[in-house]
Amino acid sequence: xxxxxxxxxxxxxxxxxxxxxxxxxxxxxxxxxxxxxxxxxxxxxxxxxxxxxxxxxxxxxxxxxxxxxxxxxxxxxxxxxxxxxxxxxxxxxxxxxxxxxxxxxxxxxxxxxxxxxxxxxxxxxxxxxxxxxxxxxxxxxxxxxxxxxxxxxxxxxxxxxxxxxxxxxxxxxxxxxxxxxxxxxxxxxxxxxxxxxxxxxxxxxxxxxxxxxxxxxxxxxxxxxxxxxxxxxxxxxxxxxxxxxxxxxxxxxxxxxxxxxxxxxxxxxxxxxxxxxxxxxxxxxxxxxxxxxxxxxxxxxxxxxxxxxxxxxxxxxxxxxxxxxxxxxxxxxxxxxxxxxxxxxxxxxxxxxxxxxxxxxxxxxxxxxxxxxxxxxxxxxxxxxxxxxxxxxxxxxxxxxxxxxxxxxxxxxxxxxxxxxxxxxxxxxxxxxxxxxxxxxxxxxxxxxxxxxxxxxxxxxxxxxxxxxxxxxxxxxxxxxxxxxxxxxxxxx
Amino acid sequence: xxxxxxxxxxxxxxxxxxxxxxxxxxxxxxxxxxxxxxxxxxxxxxxxxxxxxxxxxxxxxxxxxxxxxxxxxxxxxxxxxxxxxxxxxxxxxxxxxxxxxxxxxxxxxxxxxxxxxxxxxxxxxxxxxxxxxxxxxxxxxxxxxxxxxxxxxxxxxxxxxxxxxxxxxxxxxxxxxxxxxxxxxxxxxxxxxxxxxxxxxxxxxxxxxxxxxxxxxxxxxxxxxxxxxxxxxxxxxxxxxxxxxxxxxxxxxxxxxxxxxxxxxxxxxxxxxxxxxxxxxxxxxxxxxxxxxxxxxxxxxxxxxxxxxxxxxxxxxxxxxxxxxxxxxxxxxxxxxxxxxxxxxxxxxxxxxxxxxxxxxxxxxxxxxxxxxxxxxxxxxxxxxxxxxxxxxxxxxxxxxxxxxxxxxxxxxxxxxxx
Numbered sequence: 001x002x003x004x005x006x007x008x009x010x011x012x013x014x015x016x017x018x019x020x021x022x023x024x025x026x027x028x029x030x031x032x033x034x035x036x037x038x039x040x041x042x043x044x045x046x047x048x049x050x051x052x053x054x055x056x057x058x059x060x061x062x063x064x065x066x067x068x069x070x071x072x073x074x075x076x077x078x079x080x081x082x083x084x085x086x087x088x089x090x091x092x093x094x095x096x097x098x099x100x101x102x103x104x105x106x107x108x109x110x111x112x113x114x115x116x117x118x119x120x121x122x123x124x125x126x127x128x129x130x131x132x133x134x135x136x137x138x139x140x141x142x143x144x145x146x147x148x149x150x151x152x153x154x155x156x157x158x159x160x161x162x163x164x165x166x167x168x169x170x171x172x173x174x175x176x177x178x179x180x181x182x183x184x185x186x187x188x189x190x191x192x193x194x195x196x197x198x199x200x201x202x203x204x205x206x207x208x209x210x211x212x213x214x215x216x217x218x219x220x221x222x223x224x225x226x227x228x229x230x231x232x233x234x235x236x237x238x239x240x241x242x243x244x245x246x247x248x249x250x251x252x253x254x255x256x257x258x259x260x261x262x263x264x265x266x267x268x269x270x271x272x273x274x275x276x277x278x279x280x281x282x283x284x285x286x287x288x289x290x291x292x293x294x295x296x297x298x299x300x301x302x303x304x305x306x307x308x309x310x311x312x313x314x315x316x317x318x319x320x321x322x323x324x325x326x327x328x329x330x331x332x333x334x335x336x337x338x339x340x341x342x343x344x345x346x347x348x349x350x351x352x353x354x355x356x357x358x359x360x361x362x363x364x365x366x367x368x369x370x371x372x373x374x375x376x377x378x379x380x381x382x383x384x385x386x387x388x389x390x391x392x393x394x395x396x397x398x399x400x401x402x403x404x405x406x407x408x409x410x411x412x413x414x415x416x417x418x419x420x421x422x423x424x425x426x427x428x429x430x431x432x433x434x435x436x437x438x439x440x441x442x443x444x445x446x447x448x449x450x451x452x453x454x455x456x457x458x459x460x461x462x463x464x465x466x467x468x469x470x471x472x473x474x475x476x477x478x479x480x481x482x483x484x485x486x487x488x489x490x491x492x493x
Numbered sequence: 494x495x496x497x498x499x500x501x502x503x504x505x506x507x508x509x510x511x512x513x514x515x516x517x518x519x520x521x522x523x524x525x526x527x528x529x530x531x532x533x534x535x536x537x538x539x540x541x542x543x544x545x546x547x548x549x550x551x552x553x554x555x556x557x558x559x560x561x562x563x564x565x566x567x568x569x570x571x572x573x574x575x576x577x578x579x580x581x582x583x584x585x586x587x588x589x590x591x592x593x594x595x596x597x598x599x600x601x602x603x604x605x606x607x608x609x610x611x612x613x614x615x616x617x618x619x620x621x622x623x624x625x626x627x628x629x630x631x632x633x634x635x636x637x638x639x640x641x642x643x644x645x646x647x648x649x650x651x652x653x654x655x656x657x658x659x660x661x662x663x664x665x666x667x668x669x670x671x672x673x674x675x676x677x678x679x680x681x682x683x684x685x686x687x688x689x690x691x692x693x694x695x696x697x698x699x700x701x702x703x704x705x706x707x708x709x710x711x712x713x714x715x716x717x718x719x720x721x722x723x724x725x726x727x728x729x730x731x732x733x734x735x736x737x738x739x740x741x742x743x744x745x746x747x748x749x750x751x752x753x754x755x756x757x758x759x760x761x762x763x764x765x766x767x768x769x770x771x772x773x774x775x776x777x778x779x780x781x782x783x784x785x786x787x788x789x790x791x792x793x794x795x796x797x798x799x800x801x802x803x804x805x806x807x808x809x810x811x812x813x814x815x816x817x818x819x820x821x822x823x824x825x826x827x828x829x830x831x832x833x834x835x836x837x838x839x840x841x842x843x844x845x846x847x848x849x850x851x852x853x854x855x856x857x858x859x860x861x862x863x864x865x866x867x868x869x870x871x872x873x874x875x876x877x878x879x880x881x882x883x884x885x886x887x888x889x890x891x892x893x894x895x896x897x898x899x900x901x902x903x904x905x906x907x908x909x910x911x912x
Binding site: 110111112113114135156157159163164167168170171180184186188190191192193194195196197198199200201202203205206207211223224225226246247249250251252253254291292293294295297298299351352353354355380383384385418419420421422423424425426427431435438439442443444445446447449450452453454465466 | 568569570571572593623629630633634636637646650651652653654656657658659660661662663664665666667668669670672673674678689690691693713716717718719720721754755757758760761762765809810811812813833836837861862863864865880881882885886887889890892893895896897908909
């Protein structure tokens with residue numbers, strides 16, 4: 001992580017007192033007991049106590065806090081619900097952590113423009129809850145939707161099982177209000193479908209809290225589909241399941257969701273939640289279609305034909321909504337099920353071309369033997385997003401080290417077959433050092449110049465997403481000429 | 494010296510010419526590096542279908558990318574196509590047709606407007622302008638379909654972002670930023686674009702209706718229904734005659750709503766929607782697949798403004814504001830139609846001057862929208878702002894521009910003075 005600024009550390013009391021002059025003093029936390037809950041996010045293997053925590057209540061307070069920190073060169077880490085899985089809101093020792101929890105109100109439901117304007121710390125699911133009585137919903141559904149904040153979703157560009165058909169956060173977002181590191185308050189987008197000039201809304205989405213602090217979000221809402229049906233299909237091999245996925249897509253059917261679990265995960269899930277999944281299958285697939293009755297029927301029928309052609313060993317179609325939800329219940333319990341099998345598990349998040357599924361799973365199984373750590377795989381097959389769950393023991397340092405190496409090897413392989421390091425969890429601190437696998441130094445420098453354009457002192461969420469140059473250079477992937485780095489104005493840590 | 498630099502030093506560039514027509518990325522890199530070193534501004538062109546859009550600006554040299562073309566990789570089952578930026582859109586569409594796939598964002602063809610015949614331009618131009626067609630409210634804009642790109646920044650460095658998979662949150666999403674940047678940030682060299690299956694059938698409900706207020710009401714109800722429309726337009730009386738189609742039983746003002754998908758489902762939804770909208774048989778025509786496709790193709794091509802002699806403005810608004818804005822604009826001599834289910838107005842102004850333009854901008858801004866001047870008279874063009882922007886965003890835009898193109902050599906001033 002970035003080098004700790006001891007001068008800042010030594011001024012903790014002064015900074016706390018200054019901040020108490022900006023916002024309600026009870027919203028500035030400085031005792032270790034008060035700071036403890038903020039020491040980690042969803043990536044719990046890493047912890048760090050922040051210098052201070054502030055809990056602003058208005059956009060003007062956020063602006064003043066950032067302006068103060070910018071002028072005094074104090075690092076800032078923004079945080080929503082703290083459910084992120086890549087360490088994006090993990091504190092730094094010398095940072096002021098801005099906890100956005102008090103921005104928890106839905107501001108406006110506008111059915112005429114089919115959008116909701118909300119504060120950023122409203123949960124993803126609360127938006128759907130607010131509009132479902134009128135038959136609407138908010139489409140992106142990350143698995144943590146009960147707890148994760150919409151502001152965090154914007155920062156991470158969260159996806160979910162339905163993103164093949166409905167897109168990720170970026171495709172469902174109309175506008176944001178954002179505060180830049182110098183305290184500038186601005187809006188990108190609004191209720192109209194596009195906005196003028198450069199697409200800053202697109203740039204901010206998925207920028208992992210490095211470019212600004214989001215203080216308001218406007219999202220599109222959609223009319224809920226009339227009929228939703230799912231098929232539960234077993235296959236004798238991963239190859240068959242993979243071929244089935246490719247063929248369904250090639251036939252022009254775009255499912256709302258399409259999930260595959262391997263045998264290890266299916267077994268764990270059955271043992272844990274009595275899901276009733278076929279136990280003899282090497283791969284198990286859930287395909288869901290939504291729309292009008294005839295549309296869903298047509299697609300389900302086609303799926304059935306394609307599955308049979310690809311040697312499906314079992315096939316069940318949901319006859320009721322209850323049965324459909326039961327299909328999903330097992331999949332949703334898959335992660336906790338792994339928690340029973342081992343003291344800890346690490347959830348990876350690679351993206352691959354759909355057609356490479358069998359190849360990548362074979363490689364993962366080879367690596368599993370190499371590292372002697374069990375692994376189970378869940379796969380958002382529709383959009384090629386793979387979640388291998390590596391089981392390990394966090395109390396055993398060697399086991400954690402092996403797990404991290406194993407995970408890195410998987411992600412490198414994903415990139416090698418034409419995929420991406422992260423499909424929906426973000427880079428954060430977890431995959432930062434792997435960025436050189438996906439990008440060369442020119443690509444990374446271009447991104448860093450954008451960062452510097454908006455945050456010249458690199459104070460906003462530093463140490464996240466972009467690799468520490470020295471490490472990349474050691475690996476020989478960043479071109480360092482004559483010992484001089486490019487962009488000397490960019491701090492290196 | 495890196496491999497790239499070695500290769501570059503081997504190509505010989507005749508810098509005396511005014512128009513460069515590179516066929517390789519190495520050539521583009523060399524041109525840009527030379528321009529960067531010598532501070533020479535470049536105008537970047539593809540097939541020039543949209544080069545009249547934007548501000549006039551001074552450029553010593555032109556970079557013509559029309560020979561930098563070709564499909565690099567097309568994987569129908571992975572739902573993407575990777576192409577060189579100068580590839581004609583037409584060529585891509587024809588290739589996708591073979592696999593019954595499409596670019597779902599159906600970009601506008603500005604050829605009819607400017608020259609009276611089709612010129613859908615190059616894919617690089619389509620992305621650089623980010624003008625999406627009638628499916629906008631359902632499938633997103635051009636930018637939502639760009640999976641990744643490779644480009645050359647203002648220093649001649651090759652950069653990339655994204656990839657070919659749909660789900661990718663690795664680093665900043667620069668594909669969004671370069672979409673709609675009118676060639677001012679980077680020279681696009683390669684684009685990976687999401688493709689989707691074509692719907693089995695398309696049908697269109699055409700409602701005989703000359704009134705905008707009623708049209709907005711129909712469109713609002715349709716777009717908020719579970720019948721899942723994929724297009725919604727309103728043409729006033731004076732454009733009705735432009736749509737002579739077998740199944741169209743009237744020639745006045747019309748509201749049209751498109752339903753796409755498997756045939757069974759389309760029939761069911763068309764029936765349901767006409768019922769939900771409370772339509773009587775005599776005020777309704779239903780266009781079959783072929784005629785429906787013709788209708789939406791004409792809309793996409795802005796054919797009602799074919800060879801337009803006056804000025805054309807593109808106005809994007811929250812749908813709740815459209816009625817009021819048009820009522821205010823009617824005090825000028827305008828002809829317009831409404832797309833995107835009510836959120837997009839294409840308006841032709843018989844006369845336009847700086848004062849009128851400034852008034853229109855105020856009106857649209859007050860209603861939370863923005864304007865792009867698509868076609869205006871040359872004498873006005875020199876003084877008018879083609880795109881609207883507020884001062885804070887201008888300042889941020891300046892910084893972003895510099896981070897890509899520090900010496901402002903790419904289309905300088907095309908979007909805004911100083912950018």
